Amino acid sequence: MISEISKLHVAVLAGGPGSEREVSLASARGVAKALEGRVAQVTLVDVKGKGFELPVGADVAFNVIHGTYGEDGELQAELESRGIPYTGAREVSSRTAFDKILSKRRFVEAGVSTPKWALIHKSEAANPSTQIGIPCVVKPPREGSSVGVHLVRQAEDWLGAVEDAGRFSDDLLVEELIEGKELTVGIVGDRVLPVIHIQPRSGFYDISNKYPWMTGHGGTDYFCPADLPEEVTRQVQSEARKAHDALGIEIYSRVDVLLRTEDARPFVLEVNTIPGMTETSLLPKAARAIGWEYPDLCERILALSLAS
Secondary structure (H helix, E strand, O other), X not given: OHHHHHHOEXXXXXXXXXOOHHHHXXXXXXXXXXXXXXXXXXXXXXXXXXXXXXXXXXXXXXXXXXOOOOOOOHHHHXXXXXXXXXXXXXXXXXXXXXXXXXXXXXXXXXXXOOXXXXXXXXXXXXOOOOOOOOOEEEEOOOOOOOOOOEEEOOHHHHHHHHHHHOOOOOEEEEEEXXXXXXXXXXXXXXXXXXXXXXXXXXXXXXXXXXXXXXXXXXXXXXXXXXXOOXXXXXXXXXXXXXXXXXXXXXXXXXXXXXEEOOOOOEEEEEEEOOOOOOOOOHHHXXXXXXXXXXXXXXXXXXXXXXXX
């Protein structure tokens, strides 16, 4: 299939209607540039909803829409209804991975190490979850880039966290707060990539620290491969692979993990089916650590998707 890549007209799908639109546009511009010269034609398509038009003669859609209408299965269903091949996870696995509640249930069924959790309705804000208690993490279950996520370390922060997270969803996920290193693990085909240690310069890995170029403040340092004992690295990669497989994800993903300080135990938080894909994003960083340059990674994702 890779030998045929050079003949393709690739439509790079960008933007989307969700909260991660600007990040998606940046990722898509990077992918489009990376594929130039490796395929016959690249067309960037700004997708704002279901009525988007693909360029005449497009052979495949390279999906780089993060979050709503990109990772939630809706775009995948639309492309399948049009008979258009596309990159990445398919409809069912996309829908499952995007919904943190569905993901949690699959993790538990598959024995994936993940923080204890409870589901509440935002109307229950009067009292912290008795199942989890404080400290905890409150998050809307169907948003990305840490949108609406709050670390609640004291009781007086609870109501504000639920109110803000409740702007994005009526049902909310409350998780046990794990103190430790923030890690992420990329998976491409059969390959589990090196672990990246994510170290925000302040606070936690929220949207400001992920995308300081977009918010104007914040920042994060990244270490790849993460400075971990070999056995711990293997455990983190093993849990990441188990989580990826538990959700039935095809082609590639990036798995977010917390490594608990007290016992170096990994806890899977979520799996991203359309992770950031700018040249400096985390998946490309990990790929570069094993000798896959950014254009190589984009081409590999394209080839694996078409071969599946």
